[in-house]
Amino acid sequence: MxxxxxxxxxxxxxxxxxxxxxxxxxxxxxxxxxxxxxxxxxxxxxxxxxxxxxxxxxxxxxxxxxxxxxxxxxxxxxxxxxxxxxxxxxxxxxxxxxxxxxxxxxxxxxxxxxxxxxxxxxxxxxxxxxxxxxxxxxxxxxxxxxxxxxxxxxxxxxxxxxxxxxxxxxxxxxxxxxxxxxxxxxxxxxxxxxxxxxxxxxxxxxxxxxxxxxxxxxxxxxxxxxxxxxxxxxxxxxxxxxxxxxxxQHLPHWTEARKKIAALYAEGLQGLPVALPPTPPNGFSHAYYTYTIRAERRDELQEYLKAQGIGTAVYYPVPLYRQPAYKHLKYKPQDFPQTEKACREVLSIPMFPELTENEVARVCESIASFYQK
Ligand SMILES: Cc1ncc(COP(=O)(O)O)c(C=O)c1O
Missing domain, CATH: 3.40.640.10 (Type I PLP-dependent aspartate aminotransferase-like (Major domain))
Incomplete structure (x- = not known):
């Protein structure tokens, strides 16, 4: 099943x-x-x-x-x-x-x-x-x-x-x-x-x-x-x-739910070849609109998760200076090495306040099984 x-x-x-x-x-x-x-x-x-x-x-x-x-x-x-x-x-x-x-x-x-x-x-x-x-x-x-x-x-x-x-x-x-x-x-x-x-x-x-x-x-x-x-x-x-x-009225508790999910991800993804979102220091708070990791073999991982029924997205695969709309501005991609690298490596995995603990565990297990292959 x-x-x-x-x-x-x-x-x-x-x-x-x-x-x-x-x-x-x-x-x-x-x-x-x-x-x-x-x-x-x-x-x-x-x-x-x-x-x-x-x-x-x-x-x-x-x-x-x-x-x-x-x-x-x-x-x-x-x-x-x-x-x-x-x-x-x-x-x-x-x-x-x-x-x-x-x-x-x-x-x-x-x-x-x-x-x-x-x-x-x-x-x-x-x-x-x-x-x-x-x-x-x-x-x-x-x-x-x-x-x-x-x-x-x-x-x-x-x-x-x-x-x-x-x-x-x-x-x-x-x-x-x-x-x-x-x-x-x-x-x-x-x-x-x-x-x-x-x-x-x-x-x-x-x-x-x-x-x-x-x-x-x-x-x-x-x-x-x-x-x-x-x-x-x-x-x-x-x-x-x-x-x-x-x-x-619901935004504060939805935000708290996102933080709890982020904590579960941080635990579940430990030890895998993925970089986690920054940990907010005291006085800082992450709103977790997305839960975005940096992943080795990102495109393969995305395909693998898709086959397991897990939705992901790349925000953003193409930086703005390489968009056709801005071609005439003649920006040089080599001037933005960190942006170029991020476009190749980022992957956003499921994140919404109603995501269950079991679902988070399933996402983490699927990512782990991809890297064990
Ligand atoms: C970073 C950023 N800026 C601006 C916007 C524009 O917002 P809207 O779609 O409501 O016009 C968005 C939303 O899509 C966004 O993600």
């Missing part, structure tokens, strides 16, 4: 458990006739700001728009350079291009897969105006070093928190460390909407006000047809806000 498959992530279980509440919340929002920027949005923003520990939360249509709005609100514009990582989802760089600025890549740190602070320093020019670190897989970038560099060079810091809800560095949650943080509530994220949604978090009143304006055309406060900036229609809708309000 073959064993049931173990997916990389499973949205079914979570959705089924909350279905009654989600249906009621969505229907209420639908029937309220307040479909944009109504009470659901306002209450969600209050709750999320409190959860992250910041003064302001401005909801918007996606993680990509959160990044774009945050960069523009921080004053990034044409002619500026923004230093970021090439080992990320393309929305990170698209958001920079949409402001008119140019992105400049720094290589990654081999232990955390996040942008290397040393390489950031090497890439600073007179045009550099901001650093955009990504807290990849849910582990915080080296924010102490990044904030030091930003202070020394008078740069803005916009954190890409799309994968890192409730992650923490030096006792402060990500999204509250730099000038602003950008969150995604894409359905598969640690906090996922039932559609597209995102938010910006900040402690800066001016950035917050500009974000509120930019998400609706660049409008001056409540004046309907007076525009201070060139914005766009990038609002989150009330139905998504109502759904996110239900799910936000």
């Amino acid at each position: 073959s064993l049931p498959p173990i997916p990389l992530f499973d949205l079914q279980k979570q959705h089924q458990a909350l279905r009654t509440q989600l249906n009621a919340a969505a229907l209420d929002a639908l029937n309220s006739m307040r479909w944009l920027l109504g009470p659901q949005t306002e209450k969600f923003e209050e709750t999320f700001a409190e959860l992250i520990g910041v003064k302001y939360c401005i909801s918007c249509s996606s993680g990509a728009s959160a990044l774009q709005i945050a960069l523009s609100a921080a004053g990034i514009q044409e002619g500026d350079e923004v230093i970021t990582t090439p080992f990320t989802f393309i929305a990170t760089t698209t958001s920079i291009s949409l402001t008119g600025a140019k992105f400049v890549f720094a290589d990654i740190d081999p232990h955390t897969f996040n942008i290397s602070a040393q390489d950031i320093e090497r890439k600073i020019t007179k045009k550099t105006k901001a650093i955009l670190p990504v807290h990849l897989y849910g582990y915080p970038a080296d924010m102490a070093a990044i904030m030091r560099i930003a202070n020394d060079h008078n740069l803005k810091v916009i954190e890409d928190c799309a994968q890192a809800h409730l992650a923490m560095a030096d006792g402060v949650k990500v999204g509250g460390i730099g000038d602003a943080g950008a969150f995604s509530f894409y359905p598969s994220k640690n906090l996922g909407a039932c559609g597209d949604a995102g938010a910006i978090t900040t402690n800066d009143a001016d950035i917050a006000a500009k974000c509120r304006s930019l998400r609706q055309g660049g409008r001056v406060k409540e004046a309907h047809y007076e525009y201070e900036f060139e914005g766009s229609s990038l609002r989150m809708d009330e139905v998504q806000a109502a759904i996110l309000r239900v799910k936000t």
Whole structure:
């Protein structure tokens, strides 16, 4: 008898458990006739700001728009350079291009897969105006070093928190460390909407006000047809806000469940030729959006696990500077040895709050049996 498959992530279980509440919340929002920027949005923003520990939360249509709005609100514009990582989802760089600025890549740190602070320093020019670190897989970038560099060079810091809800560095949650943080509530994220949604978090009143304006055309406060900036229609809708309000209550215990699963993996994978995710020191917290290992013979292992019914993924097989969309920029792969190596070696294995102890054990046993072959 073959064993049931173990997916990389499973949205079914979570959705089924909350279905009654989600249906009621969505229907209420639908029937309220307040479909944009109504009470659901306002209450969600209050709750999320409190959860992250910041003064302001401005909801918007996606993680990509959160990044774009945050960069523009921080004053990034044409002619500026923004230093970021090439080992990320393309929305990170698209958001920079949409402001008119140019992105400049720094290589990654081999232990955390996040942008290397040393390489950031090497890439600073007179045009550099901001650093955009990504807290990849849910582990915080080296924010102490990044904030030091930003202070020394008078740069803005916009954190890409799309994968890192409730992650923490030096006792402060990500999204509250730099000038602003950008969150995604894409359905598969640690906090996922039932559609597209995102938010910006900040402690800066001016950035917050500009974000509120930019998400609706660049409008001056409540004046309907007076525009201070060139914005766009990038609002989150009330139905998504109502759904996110239900799910936000569960985010802390879902995050704890992810941590427990990570601890089981760390135990079960001991002694195998795989490198485990970084262990967070005191004051740091990993959100485990993914559980990503470095594995010898990665592609063969992935095939082997697939044959055993175990879902995996490679985030990311091709770095951004080698994407067809960026071919014209003529980046040299040899300038990013750590990114190149990570693309060849990383493998994300099943991780979601409802994953059972038995399933984790089965994944570990399958990986062990692959290396014993
Ligand atoms: C690192 C990173 N940045 C930005 C985004 C963009 O978020 P969204 O899909 O909500 O636009 C994502 C999500 O897919 C992401 O993983």
